[in-house]
Amino acid sequence: MMRFFLLVMSAALMASCMMQLPRNVDRTLPDGQCLAIASQRITALVVTKQTDITSWISCGFSQKVAPKDANGGTACPISSDGYFLTADHVVKNSATQIVHVIYGRGSRIQTAPARVIWRDAKHDIALLHAPLNTPNYYQFTSPEYTMPAGTPIFHGGITTGLKPIYGALSSDIPAQRGFGSAHRFRIDIPLQPGDSGGPILDARARLIGVNSSVEFFVPLETPIFTESQGIRPHLAQIRKLIEQDRRR
Structure with a gap:
């Protein structure tokens, strides 16, 4: 029994050690090559x-x-x-x-x-x-690391995504382990009609998530942009769904 308890404790400690804390923000900015990749x-x-x-x-x-x-x-x-x-x-x-x-x-x-x-x-x-x-097609950013707020991004929606408009994550995106669900996060780039579902990309044009919605604060009937929201899918779940569909 004691040996089993020690094994369980060891596994739990190893799992906790494997969880990645937010790394220092990579300040690399997207460039023209990234826009070309999104355009393709x-x-x-x-x-x-x-x-x-x-x-x-x-x-x-x-x-x-x-x-x-x-x-x-x-x-x-x-x-x-x-x-x-x-x-x-x-x-x-x-x-x-x-x-x-x-x-x-x-x-x-x-x-x-x-x-x-x-x-x-x-x-x-x-x-x-x-x-x-x-x-x-897009390659995903690694699910093994937390992406911290402040990470430079751009997006590839059909309305505004192919213009050199860059921004940053406004919230952390946690690392993924095992199976789970999608994660909602915030960005500071305004979205326009038609951008929904488009890619949110890092400075190397790797896929972080998809555009979801935009929020405005409306004082005295004058809309002021506050933030947009993106969705980070759980990559293991998406890969499993694709493999299942390929076998149908």
Whole structure:
């Protein structure tokens, strides 16, 4: 019994020692190369009852021929075979409408309808799959370390994400262990309509999480930006969901 107790205590102490405290903030700022990486991975989502949107795309997304019921946002490619993360509220009507993925830019645009594989409304995150080759995709930041507040970031939403607008984490993102749930965090970059579901990236263009929402303080009817929120998925959970879907 004593030996078992000592083993349990040893395991607990080792686990506590393995938890990573916040590292010193890496003050490296994003640069033009990071914007180029995000540009190669730009992905829009259009949610509509219209089954074919290729004519709209071929017209350069003209407002005159846009689907009248269209809503949408941004997505993050996270594998070479068509898996994407986005904000759950972007695909909330997926039961009655079609989620179209538009991946790439210019002459390299690809589009296909997507399946919603998994949704987490509580944490505002969803996993999609589209039958597309997506060779340009995001690598995640390491889940083994806490990312401290003050870490420089930028984001890749379709509305404002490809402009050189940089910011920082406003809250820590804890290290991940085993299986768990997504984590909500704060950033100091304002978001615009269409940015939801887009990537929040570090200075090396690695994926931290996805854009979720923006908050304003409204004194005397004059909105003042306070903060935006992002969602960090639990990476082990996402990888497991993808592997399960690949075997279906």
